[in-house]
Amino acid sequence: MKRDIPDLAGGVILAGIGLFVSLYAVDHYEIGSLRRMGPGFFPAVLGGVLACLGVVIALPALVRQGPAIRIAWKECLAVLGAILVFAAGLDRLGLALVTLISVLIASVAAPDRRIGWRIVLALTVTALSVAVFSFGLKMTVPLWPGR
Amino acid sequence: MSGWDGFLHGLSVATQPGVLIYCAFGVVLGTFVGVLPGIGAMATISLLLPITYYLSPEAALVMLAGVYYGSQYGGAVASILLRLPGTPQSAVTTLDGYPLAQQGRAGVALFTSMISSFSGSMIGIFVLIVLSGALARAAIAFGAAEYAAMMILGLVAASTVGAKDPAKSLAMVVLGLILGCVGTDVNSGVQRFTFGQTELMDGINLVALAMGLFGVAEVIANIHAAERTGVPPRVALRELLPSRAELRRIPFPALRGASLGSFFGALPGTGSTISSFLAYAAERRISRHPDRFGKGAIEGVAGPEAANNAAAISAFVPTLALGIPGDPIMALMLGALVIHGVQPGPLMLEARPDMFWGLIASFGIGNLLLLILNLPLIGIWVSMLRIPFRWLYPAILIFVCLGVYSVRGSSFDMFAVALIGLVGYALSLARFNPALLLLGFVLGPLIETNLRRALLIARGDPMVFLQRPLAAAFMIAAAGLIVMSLVQVIRRRMRA
Amino acid sequence: MIMSRRAALLGAAAISLCKPAMAQDASWPSQPQHVFVGFPAGSSPDLLARIVTEPLADKLGQPIVIENKPGAGGVIGVQQMLNAKDQQNTFATTINGPLTTAPRLTPNLGYDVAKDIAPVALLATSPLxxxxxxxxxxxxxxxxxxxxxxxxxxxxxxxxxxxxxxxxxxxxxxxxxxxxxxxxxxxxxxxxxxxxxxxxxxxxxxxxxxxxxxxxxxxxxxxxxxxxxxxxxxxxxxxxxxxxxxxxxxxAELWNAFIAPAATDPAVIKTLNTDINAILADDAVQKRMLDMGWQAAGGSPEDLQKRIAQDTKVWGAVLDRINAKQ
Missing domain, CATH: 3.40.190.10 (Periplasmic binding protein-like II)
Incomplete structure (x- = not known):
């Protein structure tokens, strides 16, 4: 069975998004008329167009061999985890600590598994970000835990 | 005072040591923050603003402006080396700059980008001196109908940027348009797709979107890949520079890009991001080898880089001559002028010619400094590629987060970057072009607001788009482009 | 902004010495003060806030950090003030919208003007x-x-x-x-x-x-x-x-006011009001404001309270009229 999985999935997801946007707009916002468009007009039309495009992308993908893909699960989790921790912790932990922790999380995905290397990396990046943003650009952001 | 006399007078202001040194500081800092992903001119200028209270008005403005156009130079560096646009304006440069770098031609791409940036700026300055009056009048003559029609033309023209698969390209543009709808609808005040989040009322943050789609997504994809390809070999200085044949491919794209950029930059609300997209689309259309684009075409770097730098200069036209800022950065510059007791607007040229022409002359000097500074740096940037990616990517992530945070001090935007990054990674896996999503996102709100505003002003009469000659011309051109593309697609099908 | 680094360091030092839930006493202010502004640096509300907080920091003997949290017409600045952990050293300056019309225009506002916000002083007004x-x-x-x-x-x-x-x-x-x-x-x-x-x-x-x-x-x-x-x-x-x-x-006037979270010690509000009124009476401050198109105001917290109530009513009626037309 030949399938172009990326295109198939992409098309179906886009069609789904389009459909949702269109229905949500029709349901929640006034559509108006062509002469006097309401806030729902654009999203409703665009959502419809996206749904159609999604179908156009997905249909031929059903009968076509697609490229093999490899999803980088570990990298994905490490990178997104690092960002989420940084976002949640910046105000509470301060720039220095949160950078240290986030870099350690991000480094999980790195091929170099030595713990010493990770610590050196985290300290380097922390020093760099504190130097550039806190001292260099004087960004209004807490440096240490507190407030 | 004619343009040239004014410019010469301005040179005498801008070459005072007390001004010159801040000009140099501004462009160096601009290059630096341009290279850093996420943090751009906007954040840096707003962080620097309070410090300028202690400077003379000339020095302060020259420095802040230097940060602005300097960041356009730097923005290209990370785009080319890491497929990570330093600024949203340089997102297009990734399309051909990064493939060049992967072919071991990073030096050539950087050289092209520097030279094009410089020529773009110089042409922008020339246009500013000669045509500032005419451009200012054009900005006033442009009503909602003209804007809407022009943006539609721009969207149609640029939608062909990655046209290997028309349906997938178009889907990205439309998805961008939809994301552009998020936030308060200008015409009705209704909150669209905000799902109760106050942070979404002003829409999705452009920097968060650009950094998520390109930066975060690229980091995820690259951690593994980069380690396998290993460290690129050390290259000789000669190979950093383009060959004679390649050099010949720079001037015309740069000239065309600069013309587009000068025009679009001068219109309030359009700005450099759009002009870089349009320049790319134009080069692709004109080229005899459109298939080269996306695989490392020199023209694909030269055109957009000239365009966004020219636009950065001509964006000062409405700001200085009309007191009307074209984008948020210009609004900030306007604020800076006001802090220093200079009221930009129709009276500025008469009231403060020293300031007006001094600033413009400083653009020339600043760009010269940028060229002198950046050409030798090419070697250093290229050698940065030799740093293993595992050392770079954690720092990139932190800088992206802080850059996004610096725009408006919002933690919400950092969470958004994570989500957008995930989406961007999924898009890259399925081979969708995120640059087109960004284009739709930038143009969408402009098209919608102006279209609806034009109809509102015309009391609901759709003929307004055909009765106003400029608007009609744009609409006809857009329709022509659509027909042309359709014919091409059908012909290809017939042949196949 | 020069202050921010020093403020961050001082803040860290101060916090390590005091318990967070420290009761208010005569020692206030014992640490840097934070003032949220719901508009970007360099905007008119931001400049106005800086004109007032510069001399205010001198009077209080503590640095004041301006935190620009732009968005939603100034509403985000007020929300951030109320979300801050330390409700004794955190304030905001805001334009009239977030205090008068926002409850009508912003879904999920997250605060009740009457219950959550303590008025401190009217800073300036601008006619149209x-x-x-x-x-x-x-x-x-x-x-x-x-x-x-x-x-x-x-x-x-x-x-x-x-x-x-x-x-x-x-x-x-x-x-x-x-x-x-x-x-x-x-x-x-x-x-x-x-x-x-x-x-x-x-x-x-x-x-x-x-x-x-x-x-x-x-x-x-x-x-x-x-x-x-x-x-x-x-x-x-x-x-x-x-x-x-x-x-x-x-x-019809736009205005700009200094506000505090409702939990703020009344004595602190009194001190701030007195200091701000003294600052607003200064000729140099008045001139700087006027150059930006603002008329320095002043008055008691109660005056500001009255102004909020009055404008909420007037603009509420106008909003009714607008909604009825649609």
């Missing part, structure tokens, strides 16, 4: 002027109202968005003058000005400082001002109240 293109057929307010009254939507006016001061003022004016004008929302005064000069729309209400130089350049003219008294930054512009059939109490 009615602006038309220089070639507009009428030269005074009576002529303008006549032109607007020919038929509904005969004239179109620009604003900076639904519920903005420019929008509400124009609707209040229409109501009091008995006319109907077409509302065209824009996103900035700069766009509105361009549209008026380019004859795309007919008129608009805006801050005098935004309009004066176009008047001098002969591109715009001003037909009236919405304050009770003539305004120094708009010399020769007649007051609208009582003219051309408008009622004597016709008044």
């Amino acid at each position: 002027v009615l602006v038309v293109a220089a070639d507009f057929p009428a030269d005074d307010l009576a002529g303008f109202i006549k032109a607007a009254g020919k038929e509904p939507d005969a004239l179109a006016y620009g604003s900076v968005g639904k519920g903005s001061g420019a929008h509400l003022t124009a609707e209040l004016f229409s109501d009091r003058a008995g006319v109907e004008m077409l509302h065209i929302p824009f996103t900035s005064y700069a766009e509105v000005t361009t549209a008026i000069i380019g004859n795309e729309i007919d008129c608009g209400f805006m801050a005098p400082s935004a309009a004066m130089q176009y008047v001098q350049a002969g591109k715009l003219k001003i037909l009236g001002i919405t304050s009770e008294k003539p305004f120094a930054k708009a010399p020769g512009v007649p007051v609208m109240a009582g003219q051309a059939g408008l009622p004597d109490d016709f008044r």
Whole structure:
């Protein structure tokens, strides 16, 4: 069975998004008329167009061999985890600590598994970000835990 | 005072040591923050603003402006080396700059980008001196109908940027348009797709979107890949520079890009991001080898880089001559002028010619400094590629987060970057072009607001788009482009 | 901004010494103060906040860190003040919108003005002027109202968005003058000005400082001002109240106020109010504000409370009128 999985999935997801946007707009916002468009007009039309495009992308993908893909699960989790921790912790932990922790999380995905290397990396990046943003650009952001 | 006399007078202001040194500081800092992903001119200028209270008005403005156009130079560096646009304006440069770098031609791409940036700026300055009056009048003559029609033309023209698969390209543009709808609808005040989040009322943050789609997504994809390809070999200085044949491919794209950029930059609300997209689309259309684009075409770097730098200069036209800022950065510059007791607007040229022409002359000097500074740096940037990616990517992530945070001090935007990054990674896996999503996102709100505003002003009469000659011309051109593309697609099908 | 680094270090030091839940006492302020501003650095509300907080920091003997949290018409700044962990050393300056009309216009506002916010002092006010293109057929307010009254939507006016001061003022004016004008929302005064000069729309209400130089350049003219008294930054512009059939109490002003979370110690609010009033009485401060188009105000927390209640009522009625039209 030949399938172009990326295109198939992409098309179906886009069609789904389009459909949702269109229905949500029709349901929640006034559509108006062509002469006097309401806030729902654009999203409703665009959502419809996206749904159609999604179908156009997905249909031929059903009968076509697609490229093999490899999803980088570990990298994905490490990178997104690092960002989420940084976002949640910046105000509470301060720039220095949160950078240290986030870099350690991000480094999980790195091929170099030595713990010493990770610590050196985290300290380097922390020093760099504190130097550039806190001292260099004087960004209004807490440096240490507190407030 | 004619343009040239004014410019010469301005040179005498801008070459005072007390001004010159801040000009140099501004462009160096601009290059630096341009290279850093996420943090751009906007954040840096707003962080620097309070410090300028202690400077003379000339020095302060020259420095802040230097940060602005300097960041356009730097923005290209990370785009080319890491497929990570330093600024949203340089997102297009990734399309051909990064493939060049992967072919071991990073030096050539950087050289092209520097030279094009410089020529773009110089042409922008020339246009500013000669045509500032005419451009200012054009900005006033442009009503909602003209804007809407022009943006539609721009969207149609640029939608062909990655046209290997028309349906997938178009889907990205439309998805961008939809994301552009998020936030308060200008015409009705209704909150669209905000799902109760106050942070979404002003829409999705452009920097968060650009950094998520390109930066975060690229980091995820690259951690593994980069380690396998290993460290690129050390290259000789000669190979950093383009060959004679390649050099010949720079001037015309740069000239065309600069013309587009000068025009679009001068219109309030359009700005450099759009002009870089349009320049790319134009080069692709004109080229005899459109298939080269996306695989490392020199023209694909030269055109957009000239365009966004020219636009950065001509964006000062409405700001200085009309007191009307074209984008948020210009609004900030306007604020800076006001802090220093200079009221930009129709009276500025008469009231403060020293300031007006001094600033413009400083653009020339600043760009010269940028060229002198950046050409030798090419070697250093290229050698940065030799740093293993595992050392770079954690720092990139932190800088992206802080850059996004610096725009408006919002933690919400950092969470958004994570989500957008995930989406961007999924898009890259399925081979969708995120640059087109960004284009739709930038143009969408402009098209919608102006279209609806034009109809509102015309009391609901759709003929307004055909009765106003400029608007009609744009609409006809857009329709022509659509027909042309359709014919091409059908012909290809017939042949196949 | 020079202060921020020092403030961050001092803050760290101070916090390590004191318990977070420290009761308020005579030692206040014992640590750096934070003032949230719901607009970006360099914007008019931000500059106004800095004009006041610079001398205030000297009086308190503690640095004041300005935290710009722009978004949602200033609402995010107020939300962030209320979300701060330390409710004793955190304040905000805000324009009128987040305290008067936001509860009507912003879903999920997340705060109740009456319950969650303690007014400290009114900082400054700004009137609005009615602006038309220089070639507009009428030269005074009576002529303008006549032109607007020919038929509904005969004239179109620009604003900076639904519920903005420019929008509400124009609707209040229409109501009091008995006319109907077409509302065209824009996103900035700069766009509105361009549209008026380019004859795309007919008129608009805006801050005098935004309009004066176009008047001098002969591109715009001003037909009236919405304050009770003539305004120094708009010399020769007649007051609208009582003219051309408008009622004597016709008044519309934007304002900017210093506020605190409701949990703030009343003694702290009293100290702040006294200090701010002293600052606002200073000639140099008044001049800096006036140069930006703001008239220094002042008064007690109760005065501000009254102003909030009064404007909430007036603008609420205007919003009812707008919603009824749709």
